[in-house]
Amino acid sequence: MRRNRKTFLYFLLLCLVSVNLSACKKNNxxxxxxxxxxxxxxxxxxxxxxxxxxxxxxxxxxxxxxxDCIYGGNENDVNRYFTQSYLKMKNxxxxxxxxxxxxxxxxxxDFQTLKLVSGRDTYSAEDIVNEYAKTYLENVxxxxxxxxDNLDQDGEYALVxxxxxxxxxxxxxxxxxxxxxxxxxxEGDYTIIRESDNTSPQxxxxxxxxxxxxxxxxxxxxxxxxxxxxxxxxxKLKKNNDNYQLDPxxxxxxxxxARDETYxxxxxESRNSNPESKDYEIASKEPDDKSEK
Numbered sequence: 001m002r003r004n005r006k007t008f009l010y011f012l013l014l015c016l017v018s019v020n021l022s023a024c025k026k027n028n029x030x031x032x033x034x035x036x037x038x039x040x041x042x043x044x045x046x047x048x049x050x051x052x053x054x055x056x057x058x059x060x061x062x063x064x065x066x067x068d069c070i071y072g073g074n075e076n077d078v079n080r081y082f083t084q085s086y087l088k089m090k091n092x093x094x095x096x097x098x099x100x101x102x103x104x105x106x107x108x109x110d111f112q113t114l115k116l117v118s119g120r121d122t123y124s125a126e127d128i129v130n131e132y133a134k135t136y137l138e139n140v141x142x143x144x145x146x147x148x149d150n151l152d153q154d155g156e157y158a159l160v161x162x163x164x165x166x167x168x169x170x171x172x173x174x175x176x177x178x179x180x181x182x183x184x185x186x187e188g189d190y191t192i193i194r195e196s197d198n199t200s201p202q203x204x205x206x207x208x209x210x211x212x213x214x215x216x217x218x219x220x221x222x223x224x225x226x227x228x229x230x231x232x233x234x235x236k237l238k239k240n241n242d243n244y245q246l247d248p249x250x251x252x253x254x255x256x257x258a259r260d261e262t263y264x265x266x267x268x269e270s271r272n273s274n275p276e277s278k279d280y281e282i283a284s285k286e287p288d289d290k291s292e293k
Contacts, residue, residue, distance in 0.1 A: 094137065101129045114203055116211060161233070168226055
């Protein structure tokens with residue numbers, strides 16, 4: 001009788017253990033299923049940010065056309081890649097450069113009255129600044145050394161990363177002997193300042209610098225110096241049918257970030273080619289000396 005009772009208790013204990021094990025397995029299985037569902041959901045969310053083959057072709061062709069336009073100078077049939085007319089965006093940016101230079105130059109007098117006079121030639125400040133702005137953009141279109149680094153997608157936007165060697169702005173020629181001879185002959189700054197008779201010598205000096213810049217890189221078609229270091233630029237495009245378009249703010253970003261205030265190891269012409277540079281330094285100080293007296 002006692003043995004039967006022990007057998008019954010042993011059987012009952014085995015049943016209890018079996019039930020607990022089954023419950024644990026069930027919980028583990030449910031947890032595993034839940035984890036699997038979470039991973040699936042997470043991966044499906046990320047699919048919106050991956051570019052399929054067809055869309056990658058559309059984005060890539062749009063990016064290439066935009067970069068070839070801005071950095072390569074190929075402006076043919078590009079309006080479909082910009083949210084506005086490309087010519088309007090370009091002219092708006094040119095106007096921003098012109099207005100900035102006007103504010104910087106005409107610190108004391110009326111900008112419209114400023115000019116450069118050299119012998120028989122007279123150059124208005126308006127023409128000089130407009131030509132400088134045009135040359136500024138032309139230099140950007142001479143970059144050529146750029147490549148697509150990464151393409152991604154976020155809804156209707158394409159997220160683009162490119163690598164490029166920007167213009168080394170600190171090494172851009174501000175005074176070239178060849179450009180100076182072409183524009184002013186053998187006249188130096190002191191003579192030009194006296195003949196131009198502007199409000200201050202510094203205004204004339206600024207106009208000379210802009211004139212030489214546009215002559216050297218514009219009329220003489222010299223290539224600007226480039227940075228020795230590659231940089232990354234990130235920007236976005238908005239989908240429009242099969243194309244992706246660049247808006248004005250992103251366009252300005254690509255222009256502005258294409259120039260760094262760095263130096264290049266490339267050897268260029270001396271930045272001080274002015275035969276009367278010492279005379280100018282003395283002349284520019286004379287008004288202050290007299291005022292102190």
